[in-house]
Amino acid sequence: MADPITKVCRELCRKFPHHPARAIARKLVERTNGAITLDGARSRVRYQFGQCGAKKKNRTGAVAKRPARAPGQGIDLPPTLAEPWVVHDFGVVGVVGVISDLHVPYHSEIAVKAAVELMQDREIAGLLINGDFCDFYAISRFDKDPAKRDFKAELSAIREVLGSLRAAFPDIPIVLKSGNHEERWSAWLWQHAPEISDMPEMGLDRWLHLDKHQITLVEDKRIVMLGQLPVLHGHEKGKGISSPVNQARGAFLRLNHTVLEGHGHRTSGHCEPDMFGREVFCWSTGCLCELHPAYAPINKMNHGFALVDVQADGEFDVTNLRITAEGKVRQS
Ligand SMILES: [Fe+2]
Ligand SMILES: [Fe+2]
Numbered sequence: 001m002a003d004p005i006t007k008v009c010r011e012l013c014r015k016f017p018h019h020p021a022r023a024i025a026r027k028l029v030e031r032t033n034g035a036i037t038l039d040g041a042r043s044r045v046r047y048q049f050g051q052c053g054a055k056k057k058n059r060t061g062a063v064a065k066r067p068a069r070a071p072g073q074g075i076d077l078p079p080t081l082a083e084p085w086v087v088h089d090f091g092v093v094g095v096v097g098v099i100s101d102l103h104v105p106y107h108s109e110i111a112v113k114a115a116v117e118l119m120q121d122r123e124i125a126g127l128l129i130n131g132d133f134c135d136f137y138a139i140s141r142f143d144k145d146p147a148k149r150d151f152k153a154e155l156s157a158i159r160e161v162l163g164s165l166r167a168a169f170p171d172i173p174i175v176l177k178s179g180n181h182e183e184r185w186s187a188w189l190w191q192h193a194p195e196i197s198d199m200p201e202m203g204l205d206r207w208l209h210l211d212k213h214q215i216t217l218v219e220d221k222r223i224v225m226l227g228q229l230p231v232l233h234g235h236e237k238g239k240g241i242s243s244p245v246n247q248a249r250g251a252f253l254r255l256n257h258t259v260l261e262g263h264g265h266r267t268s269g270h271c272e273p274d275m276f277g278r279e280v281f282c283w284s285t286g287c288l289c290e291l292h293p294a295y296a297p298i299n300k301m302n303h304g305f306a307l308v309d310v311q312a313d314g315e316f317d318v319t320n321l322r323i324t325a326e327g328k329v330r331q332s
Pocket of ligand 2: 262264
């Protein structure tokens, strides 16, 4: 005749045959009002699962035999298909130029020249092209003007501007982070050539000749870190406050974290202290494309870019710059 504790133990093991032994042991201690210790409860549970070593394993008393498990192995699962989402550390100490939204071949020659000249003057140590470098108008899923659908010409202009940027900054690391317009490439492939879309030859890096110019591509909406400053293109946050009055404040409300982003084609900044008085500062940079695109000729876009001075300890200073219609660079 089993004692009362063994009875409760058997009942629990029958009821929860797949639960970890430690969890059942805790229940047993609870159900018996602490009449036994957790260790004692655990050996009783293991006994009921037939896991008391080779000698006792085949005893007939076990009510729910099961194979021994590795520590922490609660349940059997297939390996996850989810890929890790990790930040890209730019890894440069010094002044990094951050430009975005050139939308080549619809770039502004005046704005790009002004930004490049100032960055050369400041002898930047790295260049981050923060998304929407390409427009990819011809492969957009939106309504398109047939007269403008010349993908080959677009591609050729994109390659040319990349080459010009490398020539302007021959010895520094250059990173191109994908924006929503670069993602038009994979979206187009998935729709029109799914069978070959995952071949390395179809990668955006190959089509833009990034290897030739030693330019690193960062895809999958990953964050680029300039020291401790996270940089986003701006489309990574998903739907929500898509066109806030102040983009930087919209970013603050979504992220509650310091960030610098492009995408909105408008220079803005927003700063608030957190409950410990630490400063949370969000910035959005202006664009370097034409300011009156056919889809929205009247808008509030402005030209601009940023310089981020990154210290060895990760501290940083952001200078958010605007460019006037005449090509003068102004500090916001
Ligand atoms: Fe853009
Ligand atoms: Fe964008």
